[in-house]
Amino acid sequence: MKEKELRRTLAVLPIGTVIKLTDLTARQIRYYEEQGLVTPKRNKGNQRMYSLNDVDRLLEIKDYLADGMNIAGIKYVYQQQQADQQAQKQRPVTDDDVRRILHDELLAAGGLDHHDQRASLYHQNPKK
Amino acid sequence: MKEKELRRTLAVLPIGTVIKLTDLTARQIRYYEEQGLVTPKRNKGNQRMYSLNDVDRLLEIKDYLADGMNIAGIKYVYQQQQADQQAQKQRPVTDDDVRRILHDELLAAGGLDHHDQRASLYHQNPKK
DNA sequence: AAACAAATGTGAGAAAAGCTGACATAAATC
DNA sequence: GATTTATGTCAGCTTTTCTCACATTTGTTT
Numbered sequence: 001m002k003e004k005e006l007r008r009t010l011a012v013l014p015i016g017t018v019i020k021l022t023d024l025t026a027r028q029i030r031y032y033e034e035q036g037l038v039t040p041k042r043n044k045g046n047q048r049m050y051s052l053n054d055v056d057r058l059l060e061i062k063d064y065l066a067d068g069m070n071i072a073g074i075k076y077v078y079q080q081q082q083a084d085q086q087a088q089k090q091r092p093v094t095d096d097d098v099r100r101i102l103h104d105e106l107l108a109a110g111g112l113d114h115h116d117q118r119a120s121l122y123h124q125n126p127k128k
Numbered sequence: 129m130k131e132k133e134l135r136r137t138l139a140v141l142p143i144g145t146v147i148k149l150t151d152l153t154a155r156q157i158r159y160y161e162e163q164g165l166v167t168p169k170r171n172k173g174n175q176r177m178y179s180l181n182d183v184d185r186l187l188e189i190k191d192y193l194a195d196g197m198n199i200a201g202i203k204y205v206y207q208q209q210q211a212d213q214q215a216q217k218q219r220p221v222t223d224d225d226v227r228r229i230l231h232d233e234l235l236a237a238g239g240l241d242h243h244d245q246r247a248s249l250y251h252q253n254p255k256k
Numbered sequence: 257a258a259a260c261a262a263a264t265g266t267g268a269g270a271a272a273a274g275c276t277g278a279c280a281t282a283a284a285t286c
Numbered sequence: 287g288a289t290t291t292a293t294g295t296c297a298g299c300t301t302t303t304c305t306c307a308c309a310t311t312t313g314t315t316t
Contacts, residue, residue: 272301
């Protein structure tokens with residue numbers, strides 16, 4: 001997984017932050033979770049921790065609802081997407097895939113901005 | 129400012145998250161702030177909120193300290209960097225700069241992954 | 257219209273996390 | 287051996303988050 005994606009999946013945002021970022025209420029956010037639309041991690045104290053991807057997901061949900069779709073509909077959309085992804089995994093790799101993957105790898109290799117090798121968010125050092 | 133940079137400057141991480149990310153103690157993090165090495169924002173409840181850039185800064189500080197540098201030294205380094213940036217601002221724009229800027233802009237224009245135009249993390253909608 | 261379901265509001269009581277300020281301590285430096 | 291530097295620890299208080307329950311609103315169904 002590329003470092004940018006990693007950063008987007010890090011569950012580091014408490015619900016208060018998500019409230020500000022999405023302009024949803026805590027009640028709404030927890031309700032959408034109850035409905036299985038988002039699944040935040042929990043910290044040691046059992047508090048919900050969200051990733052940037054979760055925030056995007058919540059903004060999407062907000063949009064869908066504003067469009068008149070109901071939660072059952074949204075649930076269906078996400079189930080469908082997941083099914084698509086599963087199917088994708090079965091599909092054999094084409095030449096075109098190879099080219100695209102190679103291209104992505106090159107971008108990733110050149111795009112890092114770590115300050116040095118000793119300590120980094122994404123590659124933890126062994127404890128001393 | 130490009131959206132990636134924007135994301136890195138968003139002060140959304142409470143100290144508990146930063147502790148996990150940096151493996152520093154709360155005491156250390158607050159002490160470095162006391163020494164002017166980081167300046168987290170505060171939320172409405174007066175709690176410190178850190179950005180990803182702040183986290184990088186803290187990891188840097190950790191490295192410097194591990195290298196035997198003391199806080200006065202680190203302070204000096206950051207003052208120096210800030211002075212450099214100030215000087216940079218005075219300098220006129222060269223042809224090379226223009227090329228680099230144009231290149232960055234193009235990358236940014238093609239690299240966005242917003243789901244749609246209505247709601248987004250980085251361009252808030254007007255309240256209804 | 258009455259009843260129902262969906263989505264959200266609201267409040268209580270408890271737990272977790274964060275704050276400041278003070279004092280303690282280990283290691284390095286004078 | 288006295289100071290300074292960097293960090294640990296504790297106490298008392300505030301803020302945030304948790305779950306659970308009940309209320310309200312709006313659109314749909316009998």
